[in-house]
Amino acid sequence: MNTPFLKRLWQGFERTRVGRSIFRVGLPQSNLERSQAMVSSFLLHVQPAKVNRHSLRASYSLGLGLVSLYLFLILIGTGVLLMFYYVPSTERAYNVMKDLQFVVSAGLVLRNMHRWAAHLMVLFVVLHLCRVYYTGAYKRPREFNWVIGVGLFLLTLGLSFTGYLLPWDQLAFWAITVGTSIAGYAPVLGPKLKYLLLGGNVVGQEALIRFYALHVIVLPAVAGLAVAVHLWRVRKDGGLSRPDEPADLVQQVELSQLPVNKTYGLMELARGRTPQVDQNPEDQVFSWPHLVFRELLLFLLVTAMVLFLAIFWNAPLEELANPIHPPNPAKAPWYFLGLQELVSYSAFWGGVVVPGLLVLALVLLPYLDRGRRGVGRWFARERAVANSVFSLCLLVAVVLTLIGSLFRGPNWGWVEPWKSTPAITEEH
Amino acid sequence: MNSPTSPRSDEVSRRGFVQLTLGWLAGTFALAASAAAAVRFLVPNVLFEPSLRFKLGKPDDYPDGSVSFLEDERVFLVRKGNTFRCLSAVCTHLGCTVNRADHGYHCPCHGSVFDEQGVVKSGPAPRALEWFLVALSKDNRLLVDKSQRVNADKYLVL
Numbered sequence: 060m061n062t063p064f065l066k067r068l069w070q071g072f073e074r075t076r077v078g079r080s081i082f083r084v085g086l087p088q089s090n091l092e093r094s095q096a097m098v099s100s101f102l103l104h105v106q107p108a109k110v111n112r113h114s115l116r117a118s119y120s121l122g123l124g125l126v127s128l129y130l131f132l133i134l135i136g137t138g139v140l141l142m143f144y145y146v147p148s149t150e151r152a153y154n155v156m157k158d159l160q161f162v163v164s165a166g167l168v169l170r171n172m173h174r175w176a177a178h179l180m181v182l183f184v185v186l187h188l189c190r191v192y193y194t195g196a197y198k199r200p201r202e203f204n205w206v207i208g209v210g211l212f213l214l215t216l217g218l219s220f221t222g223y224l225l226p227w228d229q230l231a232f233w234a235i236t237v238g239t240s241i242a243g244y245a246p247v248l249g250p251k252l253k254y255l256l257l258g259g260n261v262v263g264q265e266a267l268i269r270f271y272a273l274h275v276i277v278l279p280a281v282a283g284l285a286v287a288v289h290l291w292r293v294r295k296d297g298g299l300s301r302p303d304e305p306a307d308l309v310q311q312v313e314l315s316q317l318p319v320n321k322t323y324g325l326m327e328l329a330r331g332r333t334p335q336v337d338q339n340p341e342d343q344v345f346s347w348p349h350l351v352f353r354e355l356l357l358f359l360l361v362t363a364m365v366l367f368l369a370i371f372w373n374a375p376l377e378e379l380a381n382p383i384h385p386p387n388p389a390k391a392p393w394y395f396l397g398l399q400e401l402v403s404y405s406a407f408w409g410g411v412v413v414p415g416l417l418v419l420a421l422v423l424l425p426y427l428d429r430g431r432r433g434v435g436r437w438f439a440r441e442r443a444v445a446n447s448v449f450s451l452c453l454l455v456a457v458v459l460t461l462i463g464s465l466f467r468g469p470n471w472g473w474v475e476p477w478k479s480t481p482a483i484t485e486e487h
Numbered sequence: 488m489n490s491p492t493s494p495r496s497d498e499v500s501r502r503g504f505v506q507l508t509l510g511w512l513a514g515t516f517a518l519a520a521s522a523a524a525a526v527r528f529l530v531p532n533v534l535f536e537p538s539l540r541f542k543l544g545k546p547d548d549y550p551d552g553s554v555s556f557l558e559d560e561r562v563f564l565v566r567k568g569n570t571f572r573c574l575s576a577v578c579t580h581l582g583c584t585v586n587r588a589d590h591g592y593h594c595p596c597h598g599s600v601f602d603e604q605g606v607v608k609s610g611p612a613p614r615a616l617e618w619f620l621v622a623l624s625k626d627n628r629l630l631v632d633k634s635q636r637v638n639a640d641k642y643l644v645l
Contacts, residue, residue: 233583233596236581236582236583237581237582237583237596239582240580240581240582241581254530255526255529255530258529258531259531259534259535259536260534260536261536261537263536264535265531265535382561382584383558383561383584384584385583385584385595385596386595387586387595388595388596389583389595389596399597402581402597402611403597403598403610403611404611405611405613406580406581406611406613407613409611410581469595470593470594470595470598470600471595471596471597471598472598
């Protein structure tokens with residue numbers, strides 16, 4: 060036996076009384092223990108003991124949901140650390156940013172990680188949404204999990220928005236001003252909503268502390284809970300969608316016809332079937348090690364990517380908030396520039412109606428598109444119409460974002476990025 | 488639940504009906520009241536914000552034909568001859584501060600353009616910039632009241 064020293068040391072610890080009391084099942088040696096390891100661990104038991112090979116194929120899921128989850132975890136870790144220094148005060152917040160940059164050990168890298176992880180999370184949540192759409196994975200029985208996913212997408216945007224206000228730099232101040240003004244255009248409740256968000260009529264201390272509370276506890280708590288439900292439902296719906304999935308809900312229909320005065324065991328009530336029924340055992344592999352180690356590897360990759368970005372690129376920090384002069388042009392982060400471009404045509408139509416209808420369409424999608432064909436494959440030909448419509452919307456969003464990012468200059472006027480920007484003339 | 492008075496299991500007895508109704512009503516009311524109280528809690532009763540009425544310098548501090556930007560109040564004071572007017576510098580679109588330009592005002596955020604009278608010439612702004620009431624105090628200083636909007640043709644004449 061040529062077992063590595065560390066592994067032998069670990070196994071020695073496992074066999075002690077203390078080790079047994081903590082882990083119950085040690086590093087699995089047999090298939091039985093591989094199942095036990097998954098079931099007996101709090102962190103692992105949300106996952107099945109065996110998993111379909113299809114779910115493991117990186118070319119199917121691209122790991123986008125997991126990457127989003129890992130970014131969320133990195134954001135919680137770095138965010139909690141940043142909270143030890145941050146003060147939600149208009150007089151001190153900006154100075155804390157400078158302290159983090161120049162004084163606090165590792166403060167710069169932590170803030171950079173937090174910012175880049177936030178940007179990446181928006182990107183990967185959108186990519187994850189696209190993956191689920193293009194593979195038709197939102198269809199029955201996963202309709203409601205798609206709706207939760209749409210909610211998580213909005214929560215991600217809300218977390219980003221409330222987050223970039225906290226440094227109290229120019230971006231922060233004008234983003235609150237513009238963002239809450241858009242809320243003010245909402246029908247009926249608009250002005251009241253704006254007043255509630257700002258805690259008054261002007262953007263100041265009350266607004267900062269409200270967004271702070273939203274950013275550090277309200278939204279993360281809701282998002283954390285939604286993530287838990289999202290993952291749990293993936294498990295309950297039989298893992299990732301795949302082409303050869305058995306017809307669903309059969310057993311529930313049968314359940315309603317069973318006698319009601321009998322006590323049932325859990326196995327009789329659980330929806331779906333045991334993994335063996337109708338399925339090729341060859342398609343199932345043990346989660347330990349096949350799933351768990353892939354997940355760990357991906358976590359390492361994501362952390363390395365965020366760290367790499369954080370070490371080589373600094374998170375932007377604009378000048379101290381100045382209520383007198385908006386920067387010219389005053390631009391939101393890239394993921395809101397499509398919205399800003401829309402808003403530059405009309406605040407009501409671009410800021411309220413179009414985004415509202417898009418969200419409504421996303422929520423209703425799985426209940427409107429009920430065809431069962433083409434699930435579990437990328438760009439299935441049976442879904443050509445649905446995929447084309449989605450691609451068109453996506454293209455419009457990308458084009459709007461590109462216009463907002465590259466082709467808008469001072470006074471939101473049209474500029475061509477390959478030419479030098481005209482000098483900004485301001486007079487008062 | 489199968490008492491002799493209820494022959495079928497899906498039928499609700501009188502007592503059961505009253506209990507159910509009261510129970511649901513009480514539960515709904517408790518939830519609604521808590522939610523309303525929480526929302527009301529978040530609506531501030533006292534604002535620690537700058538006053539909407541403020542005092543400026545003497546009329547002669549602002550030369551004839553000038554448009555002065557008053558930073559803290561985010562307004563322009565416009566003097567023409569012996570007339571004084573006060574124009575809001577807050578864009579009616581999404582609240583950015585507009586910049587003075589030749590023959591009007593430009594908003595840097597989303598590109599609205601206003602003329603000298605604050606009327607929208609182009610861009611997404613839905614309304615003209617607002618004009619505020621200007622008065623003269625007893626100690627001969629200009630007073631502006633941002634809570635009182637006036638028409639563009641209303642002047643303080645000295």
